[in-house]
Amino acid sequence: xxxxxxxxxxxxxxxxxxxxxxxxxxxxxxxxxxxxxxxxxxxxxxxxxxxxxxxxxxxxxxxxxxxxxxxxxxxxxxxxxxxxxxxxxxxxxxxxxxxxxxxxxxxxxxxxxx
Amino acid sequence: xxxxxxxxxxxxxxxxxxxxxxxxxxxxxxxxxxxxxxxxxxxxxxxxxxxxxxxxxxxxxxxxxxxxxxxxxxxxxxxxxxxxxxxxxxxxxxxxxxxxxxxxxxxxxxxxxx
DNA sequence: CAATCATATTCGCAACTTCGAATATTCAAC
DNA sequence: GTTGAATATTCGAAGTTGCGAATATGATTG
Numbered sequence: 094x095x096x097x098x099x100x101x102x103x104x105x106x107x108x109x110x111x112x113x114x115x116x117x118x119x120x121x122x123x124x125x126x127x128x129x130x131x132x133x134x135x136x137x138x139x140x141x142x143x144x145x146x147x148x149x150x151x152x153x154x155x156x157x158x159x160x161x162x163x164x165x166x167x168x169x170x171x172x173x174x175x176x177x178x179x180x181x182x183x184x185x186x187x188x189x190x191x192x193x194x195x196x197x198x199x200x201x202x203x204x205x206x207x
Numbered sequence: 208x209x210x211x212x213x214x215x216x217x218x219x220x221x222x223x224x225x226x227x228x229x230x231x232x233x234x235x236x237x238x239x240x241x242x243x244x245x246x247x248x249x250x251x252x253x254x255x256x257x258x259x260x261x262x263x264x265x266x267x268x269x270x271x272x273x274x275x276x277x278x279x280x281x282x283x284x285x286x287x288x289x290x291x292x293x294x295x296x297x298x299x300x301x302x303x304x305x306x307x308x309x310x311x312x313x314x315x316x317x318x319x320x321x
Numbered sequence: 322c323a324a325t326c327a328t329a330t331t332c333g334c335a336a337c338t339t340c341g342a343a344t345a346t347t348c349a350a351c
Numbered sequence: 352g353t354t355g356a357a358t359a360t361t362c363g364a365a366g367t368t369g370c371g372a373a374t375a376t377g378a379t380t381g
Binding site: 096098099100101102103104105106107108109110111112114115116119153170172173175176177179180181182183184186187 | 210212213214215216217218219220221222223224225226228229230233267284286287289290291293294295296297298300301
């Protein structure tokens with residue numbers, strides 16, 4: 094596994110490693126939105142949203158299309174959306190395991206040491 | 208999409224967002240290894256490897272098993288390995304697109320303006 | 322060409338990350 | 352119990368990230 098590939102993956106993951114940027118990609122899942130629409134839906138500062146968009150653009154995760162006054166963003170490759178979907182599956186599985194653990198503890202209570 | 212789920216995803220992505228940690232997960236893809244074996248294969252400082260292991264452990268991406276003197280690490284859930292595999296597919300696709308773009312430029316050279 | 326709207330960039334600060342050096346912990350063997 | 356091996360934690364310096372305030376750019380409208 095060449096190191097360049099690992100750096101590439103790490104860069105993409107790092108770009109995905111912020112809740113606002115996850116939210117942006119989820120909002121763009123079903124088609125493009127303008128920067129302003131994203132800002133409104135996220136309910137965040139204009140500059141802040143623009144900075145997060147710049148990060149995702151910089152890693153080529155998003156592409157943009159200028160139309161007059163506005164800039165429309167979309168996800169460049171649906172594989173990224175797949176990655177997020179896999180992550181949701183992971184989350185649900187972990188949750189289920191945690192619940193299984195809890196009900197296991199119900200059945201065989203542990204002494205508290207007090 | 209609840210915010211807690213987005214924070215969870217972002218946390219996992221952030222944990223994956225470092226080349227050394229990608230390398231660790233790739234090394235553990237086919238089964239457990241001790242911290243020492245990982246250190247040797249990575250060729251990095253002991254403390255550094257241990258810190259990266261701590262990050263992955265903290266997010267429950269890795270689990271460990273102590274056997275005498277040593278600690279063996281493994282990937283908790285194969286979905287994480289799937290995520291990395293998807294990422295490789297993504298990388299290859301991006302590469303192919305970039306190459307396509309290049310050969311397109313070969314066919315219809317662009318004036319340099321000089 | 323002024324005024325305005327949509328978006329991007331810059332700046333400074335606080336918070337976080339990464340690293341190696343040093344130190345601590347834990348187990349095993351003698 | 353002392354030594355040594357394997358691993359973890361703490362510390363401080365250097366670098367990076369995230370944020371809002373302020374400012375810049377660029378297209379549109381009068």
